[in-house]
Amino acid sequence: MRDKPSFSSYAIIGVMLFALFFGAGNLIFPAQLGQHAGTNLWPAILGFLITGVGLPLLGILAMSFSGSRNLQELSSRVHPVYGVFFTSLLYLSIGPFFATPRTGTVAYEVGIAPFVSEGFQQGGLFIFTLLFFAVTLWFSLNPAKIVDNVGKILAPGIVVLLVIFLSVAIINPMGAIQPPQEAYENGAFIEGFLNGYNTMDALASLVFGIIVIKAIQSMGITSKSGILLATAKSGVVATALLAVIYVGIAYLGATSTGTFGVFETGGPVLSSGASYYFGTLGSVMLAIVLALACLTTSIGLTTACAEYFHTLLPKISYKRFVLFFSVMTFVIANFGLANIITYSVPVLMFLYPLAIVLIILTFLSPLYNHARMVYVSTIAVTFLISSIDGLKALCDSLGLDYFGWMVPIVSFYEKLLPLYNQGLGWLLPSLVVIAVTGLVVHFPKLMHNNRRFSH
16 A cells, blocks of 8 residues: 555546536536626625535545445435435436536537527527537447546646636726626625535535545555545645636626626626637637537536436446436427526525535534434434425526415524525524434433433
């Protein structure tokens, strides 16, 4: 066993992890945040970095700390049925429901849409995503080293290209930063925090963690503490790169509103910025690099989903899952980027609290001897709150009134739970339940004495 791999070894794994994380959402959401936050950019970006960078790092570390072989094994600490439910929903969210269709729509919006006439946008999207997901299907059916190699070459290339682009934008801003949009006038930090959910990287980190651990083990590091330290170092490299790019893109978005106005999504911010600074050549270069980056992400996510569901349902072949997910992704992509984002928010409002609480439980688990009671109680309380948050977000996004049965529950939560109206009502109750059930597990004799006394 080698004691101390060089920094370059960690840097290589860190860049590989950055390439895994870096997809469509990492470009469009900070740009959109910048446009909306305006002069309240810094508190908004701080909130965004906590959920967009801090949580993915914690997710990677949690997988390493837990010693679990995969996410299903970790989430089965709550219950085996919950393990399958949570892992399946997470894979579907970072796969065919939201993140994978987004790769195609972002590649189109940033790279192709500026060159397509206004009247043919839907047709253009159809043709582009048909080709894009056909290529995804081909490579996912024939997993080859080429995708890994393209990712390895592309990741540093993307970083260099974006650093040049964003440096120019910082040195020579497009315009003055405008006042914030309504949602960001008060509570820009919380808006940024919740917007960080949209990257889906904290969810993906619970899947990617295993890839990083295997890469570290291949370096000859086998002790649990050694793997955890190496995971932390590699994770810091990846998340530091993400953080720098997020801040730069958000700043680009904030300085673009005076020149271009506020766009519906973050995609056009990048294409407009590239065209503004580097002309048509800049737009074309950005289009090619982002299309390839989104493609490698699309292939990676499709492969991961098909592999997971094939292990869950071995009678259905891996290739059938790839075909099914590719077709499903293509159909969803054609609803357009704005619609995909609209429908992803309710699912993320439901899923993210469960993922965050699972990460917290993983780190605290040794304190209460991994007792299932603590896992079950905490996840149950979080589920009760986040499921209502998800339904609320669905009604809000569709412009519907809340369902009749929801109204008394929502008003009860609003009165009782701190930070409920900010979308963080689950946080304090889950921490309280961890503390209380952890004490119950530790002091069974005390509980027994109390019961005897009360009788």
